[in-house]
Amino acid sequence: MAVATIPHHLPWSSEVESAACRPMASPGRFFWPIAALLAALVAAGFVAFAYQFLEGLWVAGYSDRAFYGIYEANLVAFIGVSYGGALVSAVLRITGARWRAPISRMAEAMALVSLLVGASFAIVHLGRPERVLNLITSGNASSPILWDFVAITTYLLATAMFVYLPLVPDLARVRDHLAVGSWRGRIYGLAAIGWADAPEQRRRLEWAIGIIAVLLIPLAVSVHSVLAWTFSMTTRPGWHSTIFGPYFVVGALYSGVALVILVVAAFRRAYHLERFVQPRQLLLLSRIMVALGLVYLYLTFAEVLTVGYTRTREEVSVLAAVLEGPFAPAFWAFMAGGLFIPIALVALPTHRRTGALVVAAGLVVVGMWLKRLLIVLPTATAPLIGDVWGSITITWVPALITLAATAAIPLGMIVLFRFVPILAIDEVERELAHRAAQQGGPA
Amino acid sequence: MSDLPTMELQPSDVPLVSRRLSRRALLGSAAAVAGSAAVAPLFLHLDQLVPRTSAATGVAIDTTHHRWAMVFDLRRCDGCGKCTTACQETHYLEPDQTWINVYELDDASGGGFFMPRLCMQCEDAPCLNVCPVRATFKNRDGVVLIDQDKCIGCRLCISACPYEARYFNWSEPTNKPPEGTVPTPEFPSPQRRGTVGKCTFCVHHTERGELPSCVAACAMEAIWIGDLDADVATNGVETVRLSTFLKENDAVRYKEELNTGPHVYYILGHGQDLGF
DSSP states (O other): OOSSSSOTTOOOSSHHHHHHHHHHHOOOTTHHHHHHHHHHHHHHHHHHHHHHHHHOGGGGTOBTTBOOOHHHHHHHHHHHHHHHHHHHHHHHHHTTOGGGHHHHHHHHHHHHHHHHHHHHHHHHTOSOGGGTTHHHHTOOTTOHHHHHHHHHHHHHHHHHHHHHGGGHHHHHHHHHHSOTTSHHHHHHHHHTTTOOOOHHHHHHHHHHHHHHHHHHHHHHHHHHHHHHHHHHTSOOTTTOOTTHHHHHHHHHHHHHHHHHHHHHHHHHHHTTOTTTSOHHHHHHHHHHHHHHHHHHHHHHHHHHHHHHHHTOHHHHHHHHHHHTSTTHHHHHHHIIIIIIHHHHHHHSGGGOSHHHHHHHHHHHHHHHHHHHHHHHHHHHHSOSSSSOOOOOOOOHHHHHHHHHHHHHHHHHHHHHTTTSOSSOHHHHHHHHHHHHHHHTSOO | OOSOHHHHHSOOOSOOGGGHHHHHHHHHHHHHHHHHTOOOOTTHHHHTTSOOBOTTTOOBOOOOOOOEEEEEETTTOOOOOHHHHHHHHHHTOOTTOOSSEEEEEEOTTSOEEEEEEOOOOOTTOHHHHHOTTSOEEEOTTSOEEEOTTTOOOOOHHHHHOTTOOOEEOOSOOSOOOSTTOOOOSSSOOSOOTTSEEOOOTTHHHHTTTOOOHHHHHOTTOOEEEEETTTTEEEOSSOEEOHHHHHHHTTOBOTTGGGOOOOSEEEEOOSSOOSOO
C-alpha cells in the first residue's frame, strides 16, 4: 500500500480542503516514528492480554477480596471520555453553536476511537473472554451486564453513524479530486454514496444528522447510567447509591470534554490548524469543562455528606478508607489535581492561556481516571463480614494493557485522519462563508 | 413475600397433602430419636428424604422435593476449621477457596465468637439475578448452582453476594479429582479456570441421602442439614423437628434486612451480634 493515502499533488480547491486533507497526503516527518511507537505499545498490550488469556486473571493482581480493579476503572474511564466527544459535537450541533465547526470532526473521531478502546475492557476483564457470545445465546435480561452490552453496542452503532454522516460531503470532495476509475477513487466514491451536493441531498443529510445527534444524547446517558448501575445494583457499601447514574454521566462528560481539549490542542499544533482552530475554541471548551467540573464537585460533596452524616457502619468504613484511610492520598490528589487546580486554571483570568488550558485538561483526564479507580477499589476490597480488607497487587499486565489502551486512542485517530479529512470541510467552509457574509467581506 | 422465615419458624402442624407420606415417616423417626436421645446412624434420616425406588419398575420415583436448609449452632462452634478442610478435600479446592469459611468476629460485649459462613442458598438470590448468561441457577430443591461451562467470569455475582460466599478461579486449579471426573453444576470438580465457584450444599451427597461434608466433619455437632418442607434436620448424631428447633433456639438468619431469604440459620448464644 502506498505511503500516502492521497497523492501529494492534488489541486485542493480551498484553503480548508488543503489543511483538512494535508494529513492524508503528507502527515509530516514525525508521523511514522510516532505511529510506530504507539503501534508498538498497542502490540505490547495485545501480548499482555494473550498472556493473561493463557494464564488466567491472577496475572492481573486480582483476588477474591479484590475482585474488581484497574480493568473495571478503565472500562468506565475510556467509555466515559467517549461521551465528551459525542456531547461536544451533538449538543453544540443541536443548539446551533457555530464555533464548533472546526473541532467537531476531531471530537467525533475521538468519541468513536475511545469507545472502541473502552468497550474492549468489557472483554479484557472477563475470566472467559472467549465465551462473551453467551450474552447473546443465553442472555439474562435482569442482569446489569446485559444492559451494558445492549447499551454499549447501540451507542457504538449510533456513534459510528454520527461520525459517518457529516463525513459524506467531505468524502465526495476527496472522490472528486481523485482520478475517475482509480482504486482510491472507487473506494471514496462508494463511501460518498453518490453525494453531489444537491439541495435535496443536503436537506436529507441535515435531517439525518439532526436525528442522530438528538438520539445520541439519551443513548450516551443510558450507557453511563447503566455502567454506574452495574456497581450500584449491588448492596455493597460505597456503590449502592442512587446518585451513581448521574454521577457517572457527569464524570464522563467532565473527563470527555477535557480529552477533547487535549486532542484539539494536539492536532491543532501537529497538523497546523491554527488558522481554523483558534484559542477561542479551546477557551469555550474549557468553560464547558469547568461547568461540568463544578457539577462533579457538587455531586462528590453531596455523596460524601449524605453517607458520612448518618454514619451507617459499613458505609462509613468505606468512606473513612477513602477520606482518611489507605485511599486518602489518592482521593485528595484527585480533589486537588482533578478538580480544584484545573478549575482554578481556567477560572482565573490571568491563567487563560492555551498552555494553561491544556495543563488543566490533562490534569482532569488523569484525575478522573484516578477517581474511577477510587470508585472501584475501596468497595471491591471492603469486607462484608468481619473487618479484614482485601488488597490488589499491581502487576505489569494491567499496567501494560492500560498503557496500550492509552496509546490506542491517538494511534486510532492519526490513522483515521490518514483516510478522512481532519476538519469537517463542508461545515467549516459554510461557517467561514457565514462569517464573511456578516462582516461584509471575504473570509 | 413468600416463604417468610416467620412462617418457617411456626410448628407445621398442617402438612401439605402432597408431602404427607414422607413427612409422616420422617416425623415418626425424628420423634423416636429425640425421645430416646439415642445416637442414630449418620445417614439414616437424610436417607429417608431422598426418592424411593419403585418396587414394581425399579425406576426412581421422582416426587420428593426438598427445600434444603442448614443451621449453625454458634454456641457449639469452636472455630476448629474442620468443616473448611473437609469441604476443600471433597471439592478439590485451593487453600484460599473457603466455600465454608469460619470468621472470627467480635460480639457486643467485646469477646469473640466464630461464625462459619457458606452459601446461604438465598430464596431471592442476588447472584442469580445479576448473572448475565444464566450460568447461576436454582435447582428444584432450592439450591443455587453454577454452570461453569457457561460462566463468562464477569464476577458480578461476587459483587452482588452480600455474604462473600463466591470464589473465583483466578488460575488453573492445582487440586484435581481422579482422572476422568466430569465436572457438573452439582459436583463442580475440577473447578474451571476463569469461572466462579461456591458451596453447593453438597447436593451430590444429599441426593444420595448422605450428609454434606462440613456437617459430617464437624466434631462439635454444630452444623445441621435439614429440609424445610419435611421439617426435619440432623447434625449426623441427633435428629430434630426443624421448625421447633429453630423456634425454641431463637434462630436467626444473617442480614435478614436484605430480604434475600437465606436457607441458612444461626443459633446465637453468647450475646453475639450478627447485625440484627
